[in-house]
Amino acid sequence: MSGYELRLRAPLAARLDLSRVTPQNLGNLSLNEVERLPLPYGTARVALGELFEVLPASEGVLLLWGDSRMDFVGAGLASGDLMVTGAIGAFAGARMSGGRLVLGSDAGEGIGSGMSGGRIDVLGDAGARLAGPLPGERIGMTGGTIAIRGHAGALAGVSMRGGLVLICGDVAEGAARGMVAGTIAIAGTLGPQAGAGMKRGTLLLAREPLLLGPGFGDAGEHDLIALQLLVRRIPEIAAFFGGGVSGRARRYVGDRLAGGQGELLWLY
Amino acid sequence: MNLNGVDIRDSFAEAFPMAGTRLVITADTPRWARTAAISLTGFATSVIGCGCEAGIEGEIAPEDTPDGRPGIAVLIFAMSLKDLKKIVPARVGQCVLTSPTSACYAGVNGGPRVPLGRALRYFGDGHQIAKSFDDRRFWRIPVMEGEFVCDDVTGSSEAAVGGGNFLILARSRAAALNAAEHAVDAMGEVKGAILPFPGGVVRSGSKIGGKYAGMIASTNDAYCPTLRASVESALPADVQSVLEIVIDGLSAAEVAASMRAGILAVCALGEAAGIVAIDAGNYGGNLGPFHFKLRELMA
Numbered sequence: 022m023s024g025y026e027l028r029l030r031a032p033l034a035a036r037l038d039l040s041r042v043t044p045q046n047l048g049n050l051s052l053n054e055v056e057r058l059p060l061p062y063g064t065a066r067v068a069l070g071e072l073f074e075v076l077p078a079s080e081g082v083l084l085l086w087g088d089s090r091m092d093f094v095g096a097g098l099a100s101g102d103l104m105v106t107g108a109i110g111a112f113a114g115a116r117m118s119g120g121r122l123v124l125g126s127d128a129g130e131g132i133g134s135g136m137s138g139g140r141i142d143v144l145g146d147a148g149a150r151l152a153g154p155l156p157g158e159r160i161g162m163t164g165g166t167i168a169i170r171g172h173a174g175a176l177a178g179v180s181m182r183g184g185l186v187l188i189c190g191d192v193a194e195g196a197a198r199g200m201v202a203g204t205i206a207i208a209g210t211l212g213p214q215a216g217a218g219m220k221r222g223t224l225l226l227a228r229e230p231l232l233l234g235p236g237f238g239d240a241g242e243h244d245l246i247a248l249q250l251l252v253r254r255i256p257e258i259a260a261f262f263g264g265g266v267s268g269r270a271r272r273y274v275g276d277r278l279a280g281g282q283g284e285l286l287w288l289y
Numbered sequence: 290m291n292l293n294g295v296d297i298r299d300s301f302a303e304a305f306p307m308a309g310t311r312l313v314i315t316a317d318t319p320r321w322a323r324t325a326a327i328s329l330t331g332f333a334t335s336v337i338g339c340g341c342e343a344g345i346e347g348e349i350a351p352e353d354t355p356d357g358r359p360g361i362a363v364l365i366f367a368m369s370l371k372d373l374k375k376i377v378p379a380r381v382g383q384c385v386l387t388s389p390t391s392a393c394y395a396g397v398n399g400g401p402r403v404p405l406g407r408a409l410r411y412f413g414d415g416h417q418i419a420k421s422f423d424d425r426r427f428w429r430i431p432v433m434e435g436e437f438v439c440d441d442v443t444g445s446s447e448a449a450v451g452g453g454n455f456l457i458l459a460r461s462r463a464a465a466l467n468a469a470e471h472a473v474d475a476m477g478e479v480k481g482a483i484l485p486f487p488g489g490v491v492r493s494g495s496k497i498g499g500k501y502a503g504m505i506a507s508t509n510d511a512y513c514p515t516l517r518a519s520v521e522s523a524l525p526a527d528v529q530s531v532l533e534i535v536i537d538g539l540s541a542a543e544v545a546a547s548m549r550a551g552i553l554a555v556c557a558l559g560e561a562a563g564i565v566a567i568d569a570g571n572y573g574g575n576l577g578p579f580h581f582k583l584r585e586l587m588a
Contacts, residue, residue, distance in 0.1 A: 164421075183421060204420070221418070246392055246438045247420065247429045250356040254422045282416065 022048035022101070024078035025055055026085075027069070033090040035063030036110065037072065040093035044083040044101025044120065052077070087126065095122035098139060111148065114141045115155055117165065130174065131155070136184065138165040146190070149174035152181050152205075162186070162203065168257075175212075178205045181222060187261050197224055200283055204251075206261055211285075219276045219283035226287045227262055230273065237275030237285065244268050248286070262288055290584045292552075294560025295567060297583050302454045302548065303571035304579035307342075308373040309366040309449030309539050310403050311396030313349060314385055319359040325388035326361035329380050333365070334486045337505055341376045342366045342451055342537050344483030355394045356438070362396055364483045366451050366537045370401050373445060378408035386412065386430070386437050395425075395443035397539075402442040406430070409439065446539045450579050453482075453536035453544035456494065456512065456568040457555055458528045464563025465530040466490075468555045472534055475554035481543035482536050491533040494570055509570070528565050541579055549586050556587075 025047055038061040047055050056070030069075070078084050085094065087107035095103045096115040104123045105113075111129040114122045119139040124132075130148035133141050134155045147169045152162035153176060161180040172190035178197045184204075191209035199218040206225040213232040216224070245268050252259040252266045259266050270286040290297040314329065316322035326345050333343035342365075349360035365380070367373040385393045386409060393405060406428030410417040418429040419441070426441035457472070459465035473489035476482070484490075499507030510516050511523040512531045524531070534551055538544035552567055569583055 185422070202419070202421075223418075223420070243435065245436060246356055246358075246390075247418075247427070247436060249358070250392070250427065250438060251420070251422070253355060253357055254425075282418075284418070 022081050023050070023052075024048070024080050024082040024084075025052070026076040026078040027073040027083070028076065029086040029088055030072060030074055033062075033072070033088045035090065037062050037088070037091050038093050039085075039091055040096035040115070042069070042083070042085070043095065043098045044081055044103055045099055047083060048081060048101065087124075089129070092129075094124070094128075095120075095141070098122055108145065112155070114139075114167075117141065127171070132169075133162050133165070133167045133184075133186075134158075135160065136162045136165050136167070140165060141167045143167070143169045143171070146171035147173045147177070147188075149176050149193070150179055151177040151188075152184070152186050152203075153177075153179040161200075172209065178203070178222075181205070185255065185258075187257065189261070197222065197283065206258055208261060216275050216281075216283055216285065218279045218281065220279070220281040222283050224283075224285045225258070225262075226285060229271075229287050229289070230285055233273060233285070234276070234278075236278035236281070237273045238277060240272040240274050240284075242269065242271050245270055245272075245286070248288070290587065292556040292559075292587065295556045295564045297552070297556075297587055298566055298568045300569045300583055301571055301574070302452070302569040302581040302583075303574060303577040304450050304452040304454075304541075304544060304581065305368075305577040306447075306579070307336075307366040307368060307449040307451040307537065308370040308401075308445055308447050309364055309451075309537065310373065310377060310400075310443050310445040311346065311539070312363050312365065312377075312381070312385075312405075312443060313354060313360050313394040313396045314363065315349075315354045315356055315358040315360040315392045315394070316388070317358060317390040319348070321388065321390050322359045322361045325385045325391040326363050328384035328388060330363050330365075330485075331384070333380075334491075336366075336368050336451070340367070340372065341380075342483075342485040343380075344485045344489075344537070346480060346483055347477065356392055358392075364481075364537065364539065366449055366485075370403075370445065370447055374403050377403050377443070378405060381405055381439070382409050382412070386432070386439075389434055392437065393439040395440040397444035397446060400444045400446050403445045404442055406439040406441045409437075448541075449537065449539050450541045450544045451537040452577060453538065453548055453579075453581055454494075454533055454570045455548055455552055455583065456570060457532045457534070457564065458512075458524065458566040458568060459530050459532075460527055460563040460565060462530040465532045468558055468562060468564050469532045469534060471554045471558060472551035476534070476536070476547045476551045479543065479547040479550050481540065482538035482547040484534060484547075485537055486535055489534060491535055494531070494533040497572060497576075512568075523568065525565060533570065541581075544579075545581055545586060548581055552583070552587060
């Protein structure tokens with residue numbers, strides 16, 4: 022399987038849909054075929070070669086020079102590595118089911134929308150609706166892992182149904198709204214209105230949640246074996262919380278106003 | 290064949306196919322991990338009367354258990370996968386879920402899935418929590434003490450073998466018991482096999498049927514020293530006591546390895562320790578498809 026590097030010839034003048042540009046889709050194409058691949062660009066379709074200089078790269082790898090007008094980068098990725106340099110637009114990794122997507126800078130809204138597997142690393146900030154559903158859909162991320170080095174925008178984990186999201190920075194308002202399952206670990210500050218309408222799922226917090234809504238009740242301090250199990254199965258979580266997770270946590274349950282039994286665990 | 294003065298009789302152990310699985314039980318302390326394991330494997334000596342056969346396979350160091358706490362591995366066997374699927378959740382529910390600080394994890398990855406938390410979660414009455422990581426699902430079931438954590442399912446093996454055995458023929462009760470204890474210690478080092486009877490040893494080996502209607506099994510009179518004058522005895526005149534060791538394993542290879550380890554330990558004691566012969570229990574070779582021939586095993 023061939024690997025390619027796509028170098029942007031000039032800053033984009035319109036939105037570019039890159040949902041077909043994945044390592045597995047390009048891997049079986051010759052360089053000429055890659056250059057002729059039509060891409061939705063604004064209201065038209067243009068050949069990939071008009072926008073990008075195409076160079077050979079390591080097998081199974083796709084290197085991409087980003088632009089904030091690029092949408093659906095890595096969408097539908099099922100295998101292989103897609104590495105992006107620079108900021109990109111919306112819905113990176115949407116409906117991703119495998120492989121690895123590395124975003125070297127900030128990314129727009131909807132990262133990992135409807136994602137079911139694989140891994141996304143974002144070395145900058147994430148826009149709104151991280152791991153949520155695609156527009157017009159109801160089910161957010163169901164599996165896989167997303168790690169955000171920076172901050173996350175509003176409604177992170179909205180309608181999430183599974184998988185793991187790690188956010189090193191702060192999270193804006195409305196995190197985990199309508200969350201049904203899955204785990205979100207947050208090292209920074211949790212914004213207001215978190216967990217509204219939350220049914221199930223877990224938020225792991227390094228800092229005390231000070232802005233919880235009235236639907237959350239304090240279930241007290243606990244020594245949870247499940248946390249010990251979690252950090253042993255996913256050592257990245259232990260490292261995420263500074264290397265030491267004792268199993269001690271303060272548990273908040275909600276959103277009781279919506280009959281939910283989601284949980285926020287403050288790992289103090 | 291003679292090993293250190295011990296006659297290895299030209300006989301074979303006749304064993305049967307079973308379905309089996311391994312569970313890993315952890316707790317805050319080794320004491321409570323073992324307590325749960327002992328309870329789980331209690332009254333599980335023979336499928337004839339207990340519905341399953343089970344035993345402790347060994348200890349697991351905290352660094353090797355799923356949650357980093359002291360652990361015990363147990364093996365459970367039943368005559369069919371269907372039986373195993375009934376007996377495992379029933380025993381875990383009554384003996385591990387109830388035991389302080391315990392958790393229960395799958396010890397076999399492949400093979401047909403046997404329910405653990407998938408069946409026990411209902412005890413949580415709607416408050417149970419499922420967590421999936423790396424394609425493995427766990428349940429957190431709230432209990433008065435905190436939470437019971439367990440795998441959703443465990444794998445199993447339908448290539449398991451039950452009823453491997455050998456008999457220790459000795460000059461005295463003390464000599465037979467001493468030899469059996471040495472054998473059990475040596476066999477404990479073999480992974481994938483357990484000895485389901487008390488302390489790993491059976492004093493009441495059985496034959497099929499009996500004179501009374503409805504008896505599935507009755508005393509193995511040919512090996513009862515006190516019946517030497519009453520029945521066609523298999524015992525020489527100098528044998529006063531016989532003990533049997535029964536082995537179940539996740540595969541025939543593990544049963545064979547366990548038998549060999551046990552017989553070697555007995556023969557190491559030898560004639561000087563009052564051991565006369567090693568024999569094995571079988572039904573003429575017509576019932577069980579697995580035949581562990583003693584002389585081939587020890588060659």
